[in-house]
Amino acid sequence: MPPRNDSHARNPMQAPTKPILFVEVQLTDKAATDPLVRSEAIRREISKYIADNFVQVQINQHLSTSFLMCGKYIRNCQIVDHSESISYADDGFYPLVDTDLQFSIYHLFNDEDELFASQPEGEESTSFKAMPLPHKALDGLWESLIFEEPIPESALRVIMSMLTISQQPLFDPTVLNWHNLALLYGPPGSGKTTLAKALAQRLSIRLSHIYPMAKLLEINSSTILSKWFGESSKQVGKLFKTITAISTDKSLLTVVIIDEVETLASSREKASQSDECGDAIRSTNELLQGLDRLCRCPNVMLICTSNLINSLDDAFVDRCTIQKFVATPNAKCSFEIFRSVINKLIDMNSVFFDSSDLEQDLMMENSDGCNYSQTSSLRSWNMESYDGALGPENASYSSTRLPSFEWVERNFANRDDTLLWEFRTLAINAAGLSGRALRRLPTLARFEYKPDKPCSLRDLLHALSKGIAEKHKNNNQDQHSTRTIKQKAKTIPKQEETSVDEFDETIWDDISVSP
Ligand SMILES: Nc1ncnc2c1ncn2[C@@H]1O[C@H](COP(=O)(O)OP(=O)(O)OP(=O)(O)O)[C@@H](O)[C@H]1O
Ligand SMILES: [Mg+2]
Structure with a gap:
């Protein structure tokens, strides 16, 4: 197994002389068991590749390494951060001149890995x-x-x-x-x-x-x-x-x-x-x-x-x-959580989403001059984007996937007759529900309201809006019964009161969720 650390990494005790660009290299399982694979050799080859081919890089940029000698051992190579980046949603470019690269070359352990995983014996x-x-x-x-x-x-x-x-x-x-x-x-x-x-x-x-x-x-x-x-x-x-x-x-x-x-x-x-x-x-x-x-x-x-x-x-x-x-997701986050789950359902062929529906929506808007710029922008979005949560090897470049909240706001502002605006409105209605509920609702809606039948995105959104309404209703009922229990608790002897006190979740009532 190659060492996880990189022997040429910067000594943490030394004051850094240059800003640092952090590069993460995830190795394949095969690399982890191959005694010939050396982290240092991989670091050297990727450093040279970056120096020879890039003048500047972006945070979150994936580097394609498949054609490098070490490429077969690499699952993912990504620029992850810059020591002088001030914004967390940083999409600026960082010139490589006067920048030190710091590599983290690693592989993922699994449950079979014996290495220091041993659980202490006994109680x-x-x-x-x-x-x-x-x-x-x-x-x-x-x-x-x-x-x-x-x-x-x-x-x-x-x-x-x-x-x-x-x-x-x-x-x-x-x-x-x-x-x-x-x-x-x-x-x-x-x-x-x-x-x-x-x-x-x-x-x-x-x-x-x-x-x-x-x-x-x-x-x-x-x-x-x-x-x-x-x-x-x-x-x-x-x-x-x-x-x-x-x-x-x-x-x-x-x-x-x-x-x-x-x-x-x-x-x-x-x-x-x-x-x-x-x-x-x-x-x-x-x-x-x-x-x-x-x-x-x-x-x-x-x-x-x-x-x-x-x-x-x-x-x-x-x-x-x-x-x-750690707050409950707001409207935009609700949209993005739904989007990640629905995109997964689309990938699994559990929900059918035909982008021609959306293209029609866009063309209706443009019927006077019929300018296709938005339509082509949707196509290119679908072609270029992938869901980061799935990892680059799972990127589905050909399938149609739901676009981001910003994209919908930019292209469909106040078009309530369109599917994507409907989706946005639905996500706003879901704000205030927990991340756990949001992650579960689309799949639940898919199977509760449309079992064993083909389900289009339109069908799913319809079912989802019912699911959201029901969840809000249940939450309100829960809160009502919690309050009732607490009121009753005031009348019972003090020793029993403590178990009810643990139930105090109404402290979250005051936290407002802005769309
Ligand atoms: N902000 C979020 N973004 C994406 N997914 C979320 C978010 N919040 C919660 N989830 C999802 O909800 C599920 C439950 O999350 P988790 O167990 O971390 O919540 P928790 O705050 O620890 O809850 P509890 O207080 O009940 O222990 C997980 O599957 C998680 O991915
Ligand atoms: Mg928890």
């Missing part, structure tokens, strides 16, 4: 799951997430800087009061867990020049609390000892994800007021102490998620160096 093994990074199971997660704000990109940059700075010899976590700890919080189904995993994957790739190996530990908070009820604090202590032991290998980056962290870091103040058992208070204490000890492990990054931020202990929140609110 701890049920409290967390370990997997080597970057992993096939997490491939595509990063690209699948759609947010109004560039939350993933800004979190990635900050965490990368945190992990790089904590490597500095003079770095002192006590003086700087530094915890490699991030908290992603927000309403249910907004993509927090997916983002945490996607960040772990990206960190392992982008920091491979510092850490040649990386591992993900997913902590199962609810198992710790339920399986060892009464001794969960002991389990939390053990868990942190295991993490510290794993991180003694300084070439290994350990990313720890604690999902639903409120289970382990619940507010001690609230717990004592409600006479809750001491175990929860002790486990929060143990967690805080464990976090303080982990400060001395610069190669460990903890990413926690929660949708009950109000029930988190203040001392825990105070330790989170990064706190990011």
Whole structure:
């Protein structure tokens, strides 16, 4: 297996002299098992190819490497970032003169890979799951997430800087009061867990020049609390000892994800007021102490998620160096999430979409002068674009796919008689639903309203609009019954109240969603 890291990568301790262009090269599975494949040789060949053929490049640009000697070992080669890029949706060109290239050459592990994937024996093994990074199971997660704000990109940059700075010899976590700890919080189904995993994957790739190996530990908070009820604090202590032991290998980056962290870091103040058992208070204490000890492990990054931020202990929140609110998708994001799912259904031949429908719409608009510029622009969009989430090898250049929100706004503004404008209106109606619901609805609509029958895009949109209306109705009913339960809860004795308090999701009612 070729080494994941690139031996000629820049030393992270040296001050960079030039801006850096980040290039990611994903190897094929075959390359991973071929002892003759050398990362360094691949880096040299691609560097030369870029220098000989490009004057400037764009972020997110894919480089075709099939004709290179190393081409058969490469699944994807992409320019992913520039150290001086200020905008996250950066589509500017970067001249190669006076730029250093930094390569991340990697392959994806899978479950069969033995390499340091071993799960520790004993009780701890049920409290967390370990997997080597970057992993096939997490491939595509990063690209699948759609947010109004560039939350993933800004979190990635900050965490990368945190992990790089904590490597500095003079770095002192006590003086700087530094915890490699991030908290992603927000309403249910907004993509927090997916983002945490996607960040772990990206960190392992982008920091491979510092850490040649990386591992993900997913902590199962609810198992710790339920399986060892009464001794969960002991389990939390053990868990942190295991993490510290794993991180003694300084070439290994350990990313720890604690999902639903409120289970382990619940507010001690609230717990004592409600006479809750001491175990929860002790486990929060143990967690805080464990976090303080982990400060001395610069190669460990903890990413926690929660949708009950109000029930988190203040001392825990105070330790989170990064706190990011992950919002429910707005109208544009709803459109893009629907689009990615519907394009997948089109690729699978489950939905039939004939672009001639759209061309007719466009031609009707232009019937006076009959200018075909928009029609040809639609054709070229379909020919050139592909869904990034699928990866370039799956790019479907010939099939017709739905265009982006911007494209529809530009070409169909206020044309409510057209299919794409109808789709846009429908996405606006769906704003406020969770990312989870949005991702599920098109497939559900396809099979619920049109089982076993051919389904055109028009049919699907019709079914989808019913599905959206129904989902909103169910959500309203749920909220109503939650309020009723809470009102009833006020009349029941205090000890029983705590279980109802956990149900507090109405705090999200105030978050407005702008189209
Ligand atoms: N912004 C988004 N863009 C694309 N997909 C999303 C988004 N938000 C959620 N999803 C999808 O919804 C599903 C659930 O997401 P995830 O489990 O990450 O949400 P969560 O915030 O952790 O939810 P919970 O609070 O219930 O744990 C995933 O399949 C994810 O891809
Ligand atoms: Mg989650």
